[in-house]
Amino acid sequence: MAAVLEEVTAAGDPGQAVAGRSPWALAGRQLLRNRLAMASLALFLLIVVACFLAPFYAKHIAHVDAFANNINGTTIVNGKKVPLMEAGGGTLHLGVTPIGPTWDPAHYFLGADSQGRDVMALVLYGGRASLLVGIGSAAIACLAATILALIAGFFGGTVDALLSRIMDLIWAFPVILLAICIGTELLTSSNGLQFGPIHIVATSLWLPTLIIAVIYVPYVYRPIRGHVLTVINKEYAEAAIALGASNLRLMFSDILPNVVSVVIVLFPLMIATTIFTEAALSFLGVGVQPPNVSWGTIISDGQQLLYTRPIVSIAPGIMIVLTVLALNVLGDGIRDALDPRAKLRVEGQ
Amino acid sequence: MSRAVRSPLRGRKLYTWSTAVAIAALVGAAGCGGSSGSSSSSSSSSATGAQKGGTYTILANSAFGVADPAQNYTLQEWQLLIDTHDGLVQFNRVGGTAGTKIVPDLATSLPQPTNGGKTYVFHIRKGIKFSNGQVMKPSDFVTTFERQFTVPGPTSFYSGIIGADKCSTKGCDLSQGVVANDSAYTLTINLTAPDPEFFDKLALPFAYVVPAGTSKKLTGNNVPPGTGPYMWQSYNPNSEAVLVRNPYFKVWSAAAQPAGYPDKIVEKYGLPISEEVTQVQNGQADEVFDGDVIPSDRLAELNGAQFVNQVHVNPLTADWYMALNTKTAPFNNLKARQAINFAADRNAYVKIAGGPSLGVPTCQILPPNFPGYKPYCPYTAGSDHTKWTAPDIAKAKQLVQQSGTAGMKVVVNSATDETSKALALQMVSDLNKIGYKASTQLLTGSIQYPFVQNSNNSKKWQVAWSAWYQDYPVPSDFLNVLLGCGSIHPGSDASPNIAAFCDQAIQAKMTQASNMQLTNLAGANELWAQVDHEVTDQAPWVDLYNPKQIDFLSKRVGNYQWNPQWYILIDQLWVQ
Numbered sequence: 064m065a066a067v068l069e070e071v072t073a074a075g076d077p078g079q080a081v082a083g084r085s086p087w088a089l090a091g092r093q094l095l096r097n098r099l100a101m102a103s104l105a106l107f108l109l110i111v112v113a114c115f116l117a118p119f120y121a122k123h124i125a126h127v128d129a130f131a132n133n134i135n136g137t138t139i140v141n142g143k144k145v146p147l148m149e150a151g152g153g154t155l156h157l158g159v160t161p162i163g164p165t166w167d168p169a170h171y172f173l174g175a176d177s178q179g180r181d182v183m184a185l186v187l188y189g190g191r192a193s194l195l196v197g198i199g200s201a202a203i204a205c206l207a208a209t210i211l212a213l214i215a216g217f218f219g220g221t222v223d224a225l226l227s228r229i230m231d232l233i234w235a236f237p238v239i240l241l242a243i244c245i246g247t248e249l250l251t252s253s254n255g256l257q258f259g260p261i262h263i264v265a266t267s268l269w270l271p272t273l274i275i276a277v278i279y280v281p282y283v284y285r286p287i288r289g290h291v292l293t294v295i296n297k298e299y300a301e302a303a304i305a306l307g308a309s310n311l312r313l314m315f316s317d318i319l320p321n322v323v324s325v326v327i328v329l330f331p332l333m334i335a336t337t338i339f340t341e342a343a344l345s346f347l348g349v350g351v352q353p354p355n356v357s358w359g360t361i362i363s364d365g366q367q368l369l370y371t372r373p374i375v376s377i378a379p380g381i382m383i384v385l386t387v388l389a390l391n392v393l394g395d396g397i398r399d400a401l402d403p404r405a406k407l408r409v410e411g412q
Numbered sequence: 413m414s415r416a417v418r419s420p421l422r423g424r425k426l427y428t429w430s431t432a433v434a435i436a437a438l439v440g441a442a443g444c445g446g447s448s449g450s451s452s453s454s455s456s457s458s459a460t461g462a463q464k465g466g467t468y469t470i471l472a473n474s475a476f477g478v479a480d481p482a483q484n485y486t487l488q489e490w491q492l493l494i495d496t497h498d499g500l501v502q503f504n505r506v507g508g509t510a511g512t513k514i515v516p517d518l519a520t521s522l523p524q525p526t527n528g529g530k531t532y533v534f535h536i537r538k539g540i541k542f543s544n545g546q547v548m549k550p551s552d553f554v555t556t557f558e559r560q561f562t563v564p565g566p567t568s569f570y571s572g573i574i575g576a577d578k579c580s581t582k583g584c585d586l587s588q589g590v591v592a593n594d595s596a597y598t599l600t601i602n603l604t605a606p607d608p609e610f611f612d613k614l615a616l617p618f619a620y621v622v623p624a625g626t627s628k629k630l631t632g633n634n635v636p637p638g639t640g641p642y643m644w645q646s647y648n649p650n651s652e653a654v655l656v657r658n659p660y661f662k663v664w665s666a667a668a669q670p671a672g673y674p675d676k677i678v679e680k681y682g683l684p685i686s687e688e689v690t691q692v693q694n695g696q697a698d699e700v701f702d703g704d705v706i707p708s709d710r711l712a713e714l715n716g717a718q719f720v721n722q723v724h725v726n727p728l729t730a731d732w733y734m735a736l737n738t739k740t741a742p743f744n745n746l747k748a749r750q751a752i753n754f755a756a757d758r759n760a761y762v763k764i765a766g767g768p769s770l771g772v773p774t775c776q777i778l779p780p781n782f783p784g785y786k787p788y789c790p791y792t793a794g795s796d797h798t799k800w801t802a803p804d805i806a807k808a809k810q811l812v813q814q815s816g817t818a819g820m821k822v823v824v825n826s827a828t829d830e831t832s833k834a835l836a837l838q839m840v841s842d843l844n845k846i847g848y849k850a851s852t853q854l855l856t857g858s859i860q861y862p863f864v865q866n867s868n869n870s871k872k873w874q875v876a877w878s879a880w881y882q883d884y885p886v887p888s889d890f891l892n893v894l895l896g897c898g899s900i901h902p903g904s905d906a907s908p909n910i911a912a913f914c915d916q917a918i919q920a921k922m923t924q925a926s927n928m929q930l931t932n933l934a935g936a937n938e939l940w941a942q943v944d945h946e947v948t949d950q951a952p953w954v955d956l957y958n959p960k961q962i963d964f965l966s967k968r969v970g971n972y973q974w975n976p977q978w979y980i981l982i983d984q985l986w987v988q
Contacts, residue, residue: 131841132834134763148763150767150768151711151712153717154717155715155769156715156768157711157712157714157766157770158709158714158766158770159766160709160712178764178837250854250855348854352852353836353851354840354852368708370707
């Protein structure tokens with residue numbers, strides 16, 4: 064967005080020039096006025112903080128190792144020591160059922176999963192992984208898509224055609240299937256991913272992050288490229304060209320600031336999308352790898368307990384819903400704040 | 413042979429030649445006749461007398477892949493094929509340990525081999541017709557055996573027939589190895605070397621006779637006509653398989669091929685297993701297919717008193733185990749292998765399997781109630797080395813230190829399904845307890861098994877989950893197939909010796925025991941027991957537990973019989 068300063072003459076004080084607010088400040092002010100968006104932001108931040116306090120919860124409140132199997136373990140319920148895994152009853156004693164919610168934060172607040180792990184601690188740790196992967200992949204996708212869209216839109220012609228066809232190619236693959244293929248290949252590779260000195264092992268969170276980032280680059284690339292094509296024909300861009308600005312200056316000083324609002328609007332929405340994708344991939348076993356957990360892997364693990372211990376799947380499910388809802392509403396709020404027509408609509412209310 | 417995962421039975425090696433079959437992993441039959449829980453080898457759920465007629469409906473989560481009997485290697489189809497087809501010989505079609513006995517089927521008797529054990533002359537029964545009305549002749553067997561090689565499948569069972577070495581999917585001429593005389597109604601089979609397991613192999617559905625005119629190519633989902641009491645009316649892997657009565661069938665040997673009770677057998681596909689349980693509870697279907705793993709929370713429901721006569725639990729002659737990669741560090745070191753064997757908390761693995769009612773901890777290769785089995789567990793706390801009682805972490809840590817492998821990274825490979833993943837995580841936990849840095853590598857089931865078999869991947873993992881269910885009740889089916897030097901095929905996806913364990917001295921004893929089976933079965937089993945213990949001492953695996961299997965039937969089903977080879981005898985069930 065062009066940095067335009069408004070000069071306003073204050074009524075009653077005609078001699079004093081008051082510096083106007085930048086569009087960013089106006090957008091920020093608009094966003095702050097949007098209570099729903101602010102509530103969503105608060106909710107999102109609350110979830111982020113809670114999840115990043117997972118180690119504290121596990122160590123100092125629940126006193127558990129969230130990732131270690133504890134099938135033969137015990138806990139305290141109503142002052143009595145009870146096994147975490149209860150053998151089936153009747154004459155056959157079929158099956159083993161993990162303990163359900165105790166509602167005691169110090170003793171398996173949400174119960175145990177099928178491996179005797181504290182569900183509450185897992186949900187918090189899972190949130191860390193889901194949020195890291197979600198935010199990381201959205202950031203990488205947005206960054207890569209922005210750079211590629213700038214290059215494609217600015218240079219046009221063959222470069223644009225080539226990059227756009229590559230994006231079409233990635234986009235043409237079924238997203239989940241593509242991610243499964245990439246994920247399986249990397250998991251079966253002895254060295255994970257190797258970029259020069261950078262080595263990413265198969266169990267690293269970077270793998271699902273990069274996989275998800277790659278598959279969503281075209282999703283972000285398309286609208287940004289469209290915006291670049293529009294901006295490049297604006298008068299100020301033509302003026303900069305006429306003044307002999309270099310390509311880099313044109314791209315990053317004149318065009319980028321005017322398309323970045325699109326990226327900002329897309330970013331929270333992309334986080335929501337990537338969190339969903341991470342959950343789906345992890346549910347299918349090609350996302351976050353054990354011993355790490357994510358909301359998707361916890362839901363997957365809880366499948367076998369849907370009848371007796373539905374909380375194992377429901378708890379991370381609720382967290383996903385709240386996070387995605389908060390990000391979507393926040394994204395809408397940002398869009399309204401940055402979109403003048405939306406701003407007018409809000410102000411008219 | 414096989415590993416059982418979600419679908420039934422026999423051997424994992426089928427993954428190597430057929431993806432479709434591979435997906436429907438097998439669960440082999442068992443040489444144990446015992447039963448546990450509410451089950452018995454023969455029982456009536458609620459019926460009070462023989463009930464002929466009706467439709468018996470099985471619900472299975474998925475189909476068994478390609479139906480051609482020359483290719484399919486799943487117990488899921490075999491349980492149906494034994495009712496529609498016959499071989500020269502058959503496992504006795506009764507419940508209990510008697511079900512492991514080989515009896516003549518289309519042959520009139522079991523011939524004594526001649527020519528030093530290399531020639532078998534079978535006299536074939538006359539007057540038997542295929543379900544298409546065609547008269548069965550000895551020459552039909554020539555086509556049947558040649559199809560074993562022209563149709564991609566587990567040809568190793570019959571590779572000892574003269575001429576088999578020159579056969580391929582392009583063509584096969586067994587005129588020297590399988591000689592039919594349609595006038596005398598005899599069939600002569602010539603082998604390159606004596607095979608003490610030849611009758612067992614002939615009793616498998618691969619050797620069940622099909623008409624001579626049957627295509628030498630894969631017939632896909634069209635099952636060629638057979639001679640059993642039922643015939644295939646239809647098979648669609650997306651919906652159902654339907655078996656109806658064969659109008660040309662008559663009983664010639666009740667031991668080998670008795671008449672069936674239901675008029676129609678239907679196996680429906682596609683429901684989630686949890687839904688299958690609900691439908692059987694409601695009487696909308698008769699059986700949750702016994703290869704489908706009932707979710708643990710539904711298992712708890714089946715403990716209710718109202719289901720006590722509908723649930724049958726039987727021990728399987730099978731092993732669930734973690735193979736240790738003997739070719740790479742740290743488990744190329746005997747002490748490191750023994751250390752993780754001491755550290756493995758087998759109680760935890762049993763709980764993952766569904767609790768003590770569904771699994772029994774074990775340390776050795778051969779399963780209980782199997783020829784050559786003598787209880788042995790050197791990797792347990794306490795002094796009783798006949799059964800596992802608890803892990804011995806102190807001993808394990810000591811061995812790790814002695815081995816000089818402490819702190820090494822270990823990758824535990826397993827499948828992505830819930831049980832396999834849980835087993836892998838438990839193994840990671842056990843490894844970390846004794847000083848290793850373990851992590852998991854989880855692959856989808858159809859990829860995992862060929863992946864760990866192929867030596868090209870052997871540097872990518874150190875521990876691999878696997879399971880094995882017997883093909884037939886012979887010790888070599890475990891010891892030689894899974895841990896023999898001859899079962900290592902470098903670069904192949906069909907290399908069932910996943911641990912790549914090869915001890916020449918032990919191999920020599922295996923060969924000796926195998927040869928002894930022809931002349932001195934008791935002595936051979938003694939030797940097999942010795943081999944079993946010696947292999948266990950070498951710790952190429954962490955053997956976890958011997959599983960048990962649940963059959964959940966509807967209230968109206970009676971005359972339940974558990975055969976160690978074929979499991980539930982479907983055609984012998986009564987539906988009211």
